[in-house]
Amino acid sequence: MKSKTTAAVLAFILGGLGVHKFYLGQNGQGLLYLLFCWSGIPSLIAFVECIMLLIMSDDEFNRRFNGAAYALAAQGAQMGQNVTINLGSDMQQRLNGGQQRSLTQELNELKELHVSGVLNDEEFAAQKQRLLNA
Numbered sequence: 001m002k003s004k005t006t007a008a009v010l011a012f013i014l015g016g017l018g019v020h021k022f023y024l025g026q027n028g029q030g031l032l033y034l035l036f037c038w039s040g041i042p043s044l045i046a047f048v049e050c051i052m053l054l055i056m057s058d059d060e061f062n063r064r065f066n067g068a069a070y071a072l073a074a075q076g077a078q079m080g081q082n083v084t085i086n087l088g089s090d091m092q093q094r095l096n097g098g099q100q101r102s103l104t105q106e107l108n109e110l111k112e113l114h115v116s117g118v119l120n121d122e123e124f125a126a127q128k129q130r131l132l133n134a
Contacts, residue, residue, distance in 0.1 A: 001066045002024060002065050002066055004053060004061040006023065007020050007023055007061075007065070008053040008054050010023050011046045011049050011053060012047065012050040015033075015042065015043060015046020015049065015050060016033070016037050016040070016042050017033060017042075018030035018033025018034045018046075020050075025065065033046070103131060106131055107131060110128060110131065
C-alpha cells in the first residue's frame with residue numbers, strides 16, 4: 001500500500017520531476033511533470049500538492065490512491081500470506097512435551113501384543129486399522 005507520508009516527502013523533494021506522481025500510479029501526469037520540469041512550474045504545483053497530501057485524511061488518501069487494496073483491507077480481508085512450516089519429528093516431540101509417539105512405535109507395540117497373545121487376530125486388525133486411519 002502506498003504511504004501518504006512518502007508521497008508528501010517525494011512531492012516536496014522531487015516533485016518538480018514528478019516522482020510523487022509516478023509513486024502514486026499517475027504515470028501520465030508524472031510524464032508531464034518530467035517534460036516541463038525545466039520551466040519550474042511543476043515544482044510549484046508539487047509544493048501545493050505536498051501541502052494537500054499532508055492535510056488530506058488517511059481515509060481519503062487510501063480511497064484515492066490505494067484503491068482495491070484499501071477496499072479489501074476495509075472489508076476485513078486478509079492481505080497476508082500463509083506460511084507452512086514442516087517440523088521434524090524430533091521438534092514435534094519437543095513441542096508436544098515428548099508425548100507424541102510415532103506410528104511405527106505404536107504399530108510395533110501392537111504387533112508385540114498380538115504375538116504375545118494378548119490380542120487375537122480380529123482385535124489386532126481393528127486396532128491396526130484405527131492407527132492407520134488416524
